[in-house]
Structures are given as structure tokens and as C-alpha cells.
Amino acid sequence: MKIKFEKKSTKPSKVSIFLSSLISILIALVFLGFIILSLGDDPFEAYWQLVSWAMGTVPGLIQSLVSMMPLLFTSLGVLIAFKMKLWNIGAEGQFQMGAFAATWGALYLFPNIHNPWVMIPLLMILGAAFGAFWGFLPGIMRAYLGVNEILSTLMLNYVAIYWVNYLTYGPWKGPGSYNFPITAKFPQSAILPQYGSGGLNFGIIISIIMAFFVLYLVKYTKFGFHLEIAGDNLRAGEYAGVNVKKLIILAMVIGGAISGIGGMAEMSGVLFRLQPNFSPGYGYTAVIIAWLARLDPIATIVVSFFFGVLLVGSQQLQLFMQIPSSLINAFNGILLFSLLASEVFMRYRIKVVRS
Amino acid sequence: MKKYLFLILLTLIGLYVFAAPLKVAFIYVGPVGDDGWTYAQNLGRLYVQNYFGDKIQTTYIESVPTANAVNVLKQLALNGYNVIYTTSFSYMDQTAEVAKLFPNVIFENCSGYLTGPNMAVYFGRIEEAEYLTGLIAGSMTKTDKIGYVAAFPTPEVIRGINAFALGVQSVNPKATVQVVWVNDWYNPPNEKEAALSLISAGCDVIKSETDSPAPLQAAESKGVYCIGYNTDQSSYAPKTFLTASVFNWGTYYKDDIQAILDGKWKTHNFWGGLDSGVVGLAPMSNLVPPQVQNLVNAMENAIKTHSFNPFSGPIYDQSGKLMIPAGQSLSDQDLLSMNWFVKGVIGSISK
Numbered sequence: 174m175k176i177k178f179e180k181k182s183t184k185p186s187k188v189s190i191f192l193s194s195l196i197s198i199l200i201a202l203v204f205l206g207f208i209i210l211s212l213g214d215d216p217f218e219a220y221w222q223l224v225s226w227a228m229g230t231v232p233g234l235i236q237s238l239v240s241m242m243p244l245l246f247t248s249l250g251v252l253i254a255f256k257m258k259l260w261n262i263g264a265e266g267q268f269q270m271g272a273f274a275a276t277w278g279a280l281y282l283f284p285n286i287h288n289p290w291v292m293i294p295l296l297m298i299l300g301a302a303f304g305a306f307w308g309f310l311p312g313i314m315r316a317y318l319g320v321n322e323i324l325s326t327l328m329l330n331y332v333a334i335y336w337v338n339y340l341t342y343g344p345w346k347g348p349g350s351y352n353f354p355i356t357a358k359f360p361q362s363a364i365l366p367q368y369g370s371g372g373l374n375f376g377i378i379i380s381i382i383m384a385f386f387v388l389y390l391v392k393y394t395k396f397g398f399h400l401e402i403a404g405d406n407l408r409a410g411e412y413a414g415v416n417v418k419k420l421i422i423l424a425m426v427i428g429g430a431i432s433g434i435g436g437m438a439e440m441s442g443v444l445f446r447l448q449p450n451f452s453p454g455y456g457y458t459a460v461i462i463a464w465l466a467r468l469d470p471i472a473t474i475v476v477s478f479f480f481g482v483l484l485v486g487s488q489q490l491q492l493f494m495q496i497p498s499s500l501i502n503a504f505n506g507i508l509l510f511s512l513l514a515s516e517v518f519m520r521y522r523i524k525v526v527r528s
Numbered sequence: 529m530k531k532y533l534f535l536i537l538l539t540l541i542g543l544y545v546f547a548a549p550l551k552v553a554f555i556y557v558g559p560v561g562d563d564g565w566t567y568a569q570n571l572g573r574l575y576v577q578n579y580f581g582d583k584i585q586t587t588y589i590e591s592v593p594t595a596n597a598v599n600v601l602k603q604l605a606l607n608g609y610n611v612i613y614t615t616s617f618s619y620m621d622q623t624a625e626v627a628k629l630f631p632n633v634i635f636e637n638c639s640g641y642l643t644g645p646n647m648a649v650y651f652g653r654i655e656e657a658e659y660l661t662g663l664i665a666g667s668m669t670k671t672d673k674i675g676y677v678a679a680f681p682t683p684e685v686i687r688g689i690n691a692f693a694l695g696v697q698s699v700n701p702k703a704t705v706q707v708v709w710v711n712d713w714y715n716p717p718n719e720k721e722a723a724l725s726l727i728s729a730g731c732d733v734i735k736s737e738t739d740s741p742a743p744l745q746a747a748e749s750k751g752v753y754c755i756g757y758n759t760d761q762s763s764y765a766p767k768t769f770l771t772a773s774v775f776n777w778g779t780y781y782k783d784d785i786q787a788i789l790d791g792k793w794k795t796h797n798f799w800g801g802l803d804s805g806v807v808g809l810a811p812m813s814n815l816v817p818p819q820v821q822n823l824v825n826a827m828e829n830a831i832k833t834h835s836f837n838p839f840s841g842p843i844y845d846q847s848g849k850l851m852i853p854a855g856q857s858l859s860d861q862d863l864l865s866m867n868w869f870v871k872g873v874i875g876s877i878s879k
Contacts, residue, residue: 352681
């Protein structure tokens with residue numbers, strides 16, 4: 174007996190795509206429930222804790238939005254490359270490089286700029302440039318040398334993380350940090366406008382504007398059109414006159430720039446200082462978010478918010494039920510797994526053949 | 529009639545307020561299962577929960593990244609927690625920032641220095657216990673090389689290393705203390721590597737200061753003596769464990785929470801030594817010869833009764849410069865900002 178996968182001739186409908194995403198979330202939630210049950214806790218109370226604070230209260234909602242921001246930037250960053258089936262796993266590194274560049278600018282490059290209207294755009298450009306550079310490297314290696322971008326982007330993440338570690342443990346260690354690896358605080362001019370004391374900041378608005386910009390880019394420009402063609406079939410794209418090499422580099426550079434701006438916004442909007450492990454792996458969660466949103470920039474806003482809620486809710490789980498927050502990592506893993514499985518079921522017909 | 533209703537209502541509210549348990553939260557820098565710093569803190573939490581019973585309700589959140597501390601603190605304050613202990617220096621700034629937003633909540637930071645009307649700090653003079661462990665290490669070494677696995681070069685850690693080295697030298701002037709920085713509080717693989725590298729460099733006593741028992745396990749596997757930190761970790765190295773300098777946080781939390789329940793809490797900067805019971809020595813193993821045990825007990829008594837201070841001169845720094853002249857000792861202010869090693873310590877403080 175053999176199991177055979179046959180490719181379906183028709184593409185999956187929008188409704189079935191939406192349903193499969195929903196079912197994937199449900200499967201992951203059920204798995205999560207069983208894990209919680211095995212820990213001796215009530216899964217329904219856990220579901221309630223996961224959302225009641227993060228979505229049902231004003232401070233919780235604000236926290237969820239603050240957590241959404243870095244996720245949204247990095248998801249948009251990977252989404253562009255994913256459109257042409259280019260597997261950019263490097264959002265984490267691009268995000269870190271953006272944060273590094275913003276810190277460099279705020280603390281060392283422009284100490285004499287006291288006007289936020291000059292400082293903030295400069296930092297944003299700097300963050301975008303370094304994020305873009307971190308996308309450009311794997312892009313050019315893929316385009317001209319055929320280096321697998323999954324490996325190169327993944328490896329470059331570590332380079333960026335260790336670069337940040339080196340700076341914060343070494344030359345950038347701030348005064349008054351008592352030898353802790355943390356830089357000095359950003360000057361007031363390098364801080365994005367804050368609304369209230371809950372952490373609500375202008376970076377969140379930038380991230381949403383960015384989603385609409387990406388929508389415009391992929392839907393209404395020639396670049397987006399080319400991405401679509403190359404994503405369907407690379408060779409067909411070449412025949413149709415798309416410069417695939419240029420397109421690969423461009424997709425990586427633009428994606429990197431968006432993730433880099435995300436790093437800048439996290440520094441200038443939320444944390445105000447660079448330190449090791451400042452990201453709990455936003456750039457990796459971004460891969461799951463982009464998939465769950467089926468590479469739709471507007472859906473990405475909704476899904477990023479959902480994951481922001483999960484991050485805040487997992488703290489609540491820990492505080493009130495003493496459930497380890499690493500459970501959310503397990504949830505993310507199961508979710509990606511069921512998403513990929515649903516993809517197979519939608520695109521392939523599975524036949525059992527008797528031999 | 530209305531008046532009475534109002535009075536009854538007020539009494540009911542009063543009853544509810546007084547009957548509601550005090551909600552106490554602890555923020556931990558590592559996992560409770562680290563069997564080190566956070567484990568010791570959690571023992572303190574369990575101790576007060578048990579001691580006060582229904583009068584308090586405690587919770588904790590473990591492995592909180594510094595970047596997330598503000599969020600967690602706000603979440604706790606908004607969820608009705610009355611007292612929040614942040615148990616690492618790395619949360620001090622964030623605690624002070626959130627304390628300003630919630631004047632009715634009591635915040636306390638362990639090992640920090642910033643205080644406010646509703647924010648206190650507390651710590652133990654672990655260096656007093658470290659001096660005692662130094663006496664043991666200095667007596668037990670044969671190669672005259674002792675290895676010290678340390679986390680970050682913060683003043684707290686530097687004080688501990690210096691006191692340890694002073695203890696070592698008072699019984700064995702030739703011995704040196706070699707320091708390796710792990711640059712993490714809790715990182716078992718790196719802690720283990722640090723211990724192994726010290727052992728291969730000829731050290732025959734390993735002193736750990738980081739949060740996990742990994743350095744002790746490494747020492748045990750190589751048949752080398754070891755001395756722990758935070759809690760009695762003898763079960764991790766039953767054959768070579770000598771003792772450990774330990775924190776007994778429960779004694780502090782008990783007094784502090786009692787003061788809060790009695791309405792007598794005031795902001796403070798608590799820094800208790802061996803005399804307060806917040807720091808101490810784990811039981812010494814049979815490997816430590818009786819005459820050394822007697823010496824340690826005598827010195828412990830001398831420190832408790834303030835007739836001896838480990839940081840009394842003459843004390844020289846690594847370059848041989850006289851830092852504390854004879855007849856003088858360091859002030860608390862000097863101790864809190866200590867950023868130099870005493871003579872006999874091999875290692876550097878990156879500045």
C-alpha cells in the first residue's frame with residue numbers, strides 16, 4: 174500500500190484558505206489545551222486568561238498594540254520576499270540591525286541634533302539602510318551565486334545578534350549601568366511621540382501606515398506585478414521579461430528596510446536603549462504571521478495583533494496560573510505545523526494506492 | 529434610614545477591604561528551577577505564604593527580560609497587586625519608573641539603590657558569608673589556585689570576590705583567585721565551561737557565584753572541591769561540596785510584609801549581614817577539617833558581633849596600591865560602588 178500525493182488542478186478558493194487558517198488556529202489551541210491539562214490546570218480558564226486582559230481592558234489592549242508593532246513590521250518585511258517564494262528568514266537580524274543603527278545615530282552620530290523633527294527621520298533612514306543592507310547581502314548571494322537564502326538569512330541573524338551583544342557588553346555599555354550590558358538612554362529628541370503612560374506611541378501608527386504602503390507596493394505597482402509572476406513560476410517570469418536577479422535583490426532590500434525601521438521604532442518608541450535579548454524572536458514569529466495572513470498586508474495587521482495579544486496573554490497565564498510563558502512558543506510551533514499541513518491538503522489530493 | 533444604610537455599606541466595604549488578602553507579587557530574573565538565585569528568592573516567597581497563610585496571596589513571574597519589565601510591572605499594579613518585589617538589579621530603573629505611576633502600590637527592588645516614597649531597596653551583605661567561604665577555600669587548596677565563576681562585574685559581585693579573596697589570603701597568603709566572567713546570571717552550559725577551564729588551568733577549588741549548580745557539577749565530575757552560592761546545593765556535588773554562602777530571603781520578607789500589614793511600612797534601604805540572618809553559610813561538609821570549621825565559626829561570630837570587618841585595612845589592589853590604610857575600613861558608599869579587585873585576584877573588570 175502506498176500513499177500518493179497528486180497535485181490538484183484547481184487553486185484553492187479564498188473561502189477554503191480562510192477556513193484552513195481558522196482550523197489551524199483551532200488545532201493549535203486544542204493542543205495547547207491538552208498541554209495545560211497535563212500540567213494540571215483548567216484549559217478554559219487558561220483561554221480566558223489569555224484574552225480577557227489583553228483584549229478586554231484598555232491597558233491590556235494598549236500593551237497588545239505595543240507588542241503588535243515589532244511583529245507587524247517584521248511580518249511585512251518577510252511578506253514581500255515570500256510573494257516571490259523567496260524564503261527570507263532574516264527579519265530578526267534586519268530588525269536587530271535597525272535597532273543598532275538607531276542607537277548608533279541617537280547616542281553617537283548626532284549628539285548635537287536636539288530637534289526631533291530632524292532626528293527621528295534621520296534615525297528612520299539609518300535603521301532602514303542597515304536593515305536593507307542585511308537583506309541585500311543574502312539577496313545578492315542568491316541572485317548571482319545561487320546561495321540558498323534560507324541559510325544565509327538565518328546565519329546573518331546570528332551575526333546581527335552577536336554584534337548587538339558585543340556592543341552592549343563592550344564599548345557601548347552605558348554610564349551608570351553598573352557594568353550591566355545596557356546602553357545609555359536615548360535623548361528626548363530621539364524618542365517617538367508617546368500618548369499617555371501605557372506605552373502607546375507613534376511607532377504603532379507608522380507600522381499600520383507601512384502595511385498600507387506594502388499593500389500599494391504589491392497590488393498596484395509593476396514591482397508587485399513582477400513579484401506575483403515570479404512567485405507563480407520563476408522561469409515564466411524570466412520569459413515574460415522580468416529581470417529576476419534584480420527582483421530578488423530588490424525584494425530582499427525592501428523587506429530588510431521595513432524590518433530595519435521596525436527595529437528603529439522599537440528603540441525610539443518602546444525601549445529607548447539597546448540591550449542584549451531585547452527581541453524575544455519577533456522576526457521568527459513574523460514568518461508564522463505572514464503565512465497565517467496568506468501574504469495579505471491588511472490581514473497581516475489583524476494577525477500581528479492576534480499574536481501581540483498572545484504575547485501579553487501569556488504573561489497573564491504565568492502571573493495567575495503559573496503556567497510557563499514558553500508555552501506560547503509551543504503554540505506557535507504547532508500553529509505553523511498545522512498551517513503547512515493544511516497547505517498540503519489544499520493543493521494536493523491524497524490517494525491510497527494498493528500495490 | 530439612609531444614614532444607617534450608608535453606615536452599613538461603609539462597614540461592609542471596610543470589612544471587605546480588611547478581609548481581602550494582601551496581594552504580593554515577585555518578579556524573577558531566571559527560572560524558579562535554577563537552584564540558585566531565583567530558587568532562593570522563591571523559597572522566601574513560599575516561606576511568607578506559609579507564615580502568613582490567608583492574610584496574603586502571592587504570585588510570581590519568572591525569566592522576565594529587562595526589556596519587558598515595565599509591561600509586567602504595570603500589568604501587576606493594574607491587576608490589584610499591593611506589593612511588588614523585583615528581585616534583580618537589572619529591574620531597578622524600570623521599577624522606579626513604574627513606582628511613580630502607582631503611588632498606592634509598594635515597590636521594592638533587590639540589590640538596587642534607587643528609593644522613593646513608595647519604593648524601597650533591600651539586599652544582603654553576602655560578602656560577609658563570602659569571606660567565610662574564602663577561609664575554607666584557602667585552607668583546602670593544595671595548588672594554591674582557586675577558580676571563581678562569576679556573572680557580571682557589578683559592585684555586588686566584585687565585593688563578593690574581594691571578600692572571598694581576603695578570606696583565602698588570611699589563611700593562605702600565597703593563594704590566588706582566578707575569575708572567569710560568564711556574562712549571564714543563568715547560563716548552565718557557559719557556567720560549566722567556565723568551571724572546566726579553571727580546573728584545566730590548575731585550580732583545585734571552584735567557587736561559583738552564578739545562578740545554576742552547573743559549576744559544582746563540573747567540579748564534582750573532575751573530583752575538585754567546590755563551594756556554592758545562593759542556596760545549599762550539596763546534592764549536586766555530594767562528593768566534593770564544601771559549603772555555600774546562602775541568602776535567607778524569607779526572614780526579610782516576613783518582617784517587611786508584617787510592617788505592611790501593620791500599616792507601619794516606610795521606604796527604606798535594607799542591607800543586612802550575617803547578624804540579620806538574611807545571609808549565612810550552608811552547613812559545612814565533613815570534608816572541611818574540624819580546626820577549619822572552628823576557625824570559620826569563630827570568624828562568623830566576630831562578624832556577627834561587629835568586632836571584625838572583612839574590609840578593614842591594610843588592603844591593597846591588584847597593582848599593589850594601598851586602597852584601605854591600616855586601622856580603617858570601607859564605608860557603605862565605597863562598598864556600593866566598588867570597582868577594583870584586591871591583590872591576589874587574577875582577572876579584570878571591563879569598564
